[in-house]
Amino acid sequence: NAGVMQNPRHLVRRRGQEARLRCSPMKGHSHVYWYRQLPEEGLKFMVYLQKENIIDESGMPKERFSAEFPKEGPSILRIQQVVRGDSAAYFCASSASVDQPQHFGDGTRLSIL
Amino acid sequence: DQQVKQNSPSLSVQEGRISILNCDYTNSMFDYFLWYKKYPAEGPTFLISISSIKDKNEDGRFTVFLNKSAKHLSLHIVPSQPGDSAVYFCAASPLVFNKFYFGSGTKLNVKP
Numbered sequence: 456n457a458g459v460m461q462n463p464r465h466l467v468r469r470r471g472q473e474a475r476l477r478c479s480p481m482k483g484h485s486h487v488y489w490y491r492q493l494p495e496e497g498l499k500f501m502v503y504l505q506k507e508n509i510i511d512e513s514g515m516p517k518e519r520f521s522a523e524f525p526k527e528g529p530s531i532l533r534i535q536q537v538v539r540g541d542s543a544a545y546f547c548a549s550s551a552s553v554d555q556p557q558h559f560g561d562g563t564r565l566s567i568l
Numbered sequence: 569d570q571q572v573k574q575n576s577p578s579l580s581v582q583e584g585r586i587s588i589l590n591c592d593y594t595n596s597m598f599d600y601f602l603w604y605k606k607y608p609a610e611g612p613t614f615l616i617s618i619s620s621i622k623d624k625n626e627d628g629r630f631t632v633f634l635n636k637s638a639k640h641l642s643l644h645i646v647p648s649q650p651g652d653s654a655v656y657f658c659a660a661s662p663l664v665f666n667k668f669y670f671g672s673g674t675k676l677n678v679k680p
Binding site for chain 2: 459461467488490495496497498499500503511513514546548554556557558559560562
């Protein structure tokens with residue numbers, strides 16, 4: 456999965472804290488996607504961004520979750536006031552255009568104590 | 569609302585034989601399909617794709633078949649190798665949206 460870089464790989468937070476997950480897309484890719492995977496389940500789409508724009512956030516919970524992809528720097532998925540149910544693996548993917556496959560990072564495993 | 573389903577959670581195959589992984593979908597708007605392979609603690613790796621204008625796409629040992637009328641696709645791996653042991657996800661999207669719906673995965677075990 457070289458190319459899409461996610462950090463941190465593992466993140467531990469206590470209930471009520473904030474979690475920030477970062478994603479640097481592959482070089483030349485301007486489309487970024489975030490997915491969440493719960494244990495024993497497939498990946499669930501959360502949000503699709505292009506530089507500075509949210510294109511589709513239909514999979515994002517309405518509260519506490521936000522995402523951005525600034526002109527400079529990585530894409531950030533932010534979860535405020537985390538709860539135990541937020542524990543999951545969060546994957547970021549990028550693509551060069553909408554008709555190209557998405558390439559995934561190795562994910563951030565978020566654990567809530 | 570599971571729009572993409574992989575009904576076999578696991579599959580075991582002997583090395584050298586064919587592995588057939590199946591996937592069903594419900595949304596007739598899907599027109600772009602992909603298979604990903606995933607090892608533990610890693611992200612999914614793109615394997616092969618097919619668009620709805622085709623019914624077959626081949627890449628080396630991997631072939632994907634699409635049956636639009638049945639809303640069914642399958643991945644064939646021939647011959648299977650121990651290194652193919654992984655979880656395989658199928659994914660589908662309406663092309664214009666590029667938002668993928670994933671199945672729950674099939675864990676393939678290729679025995680030496």
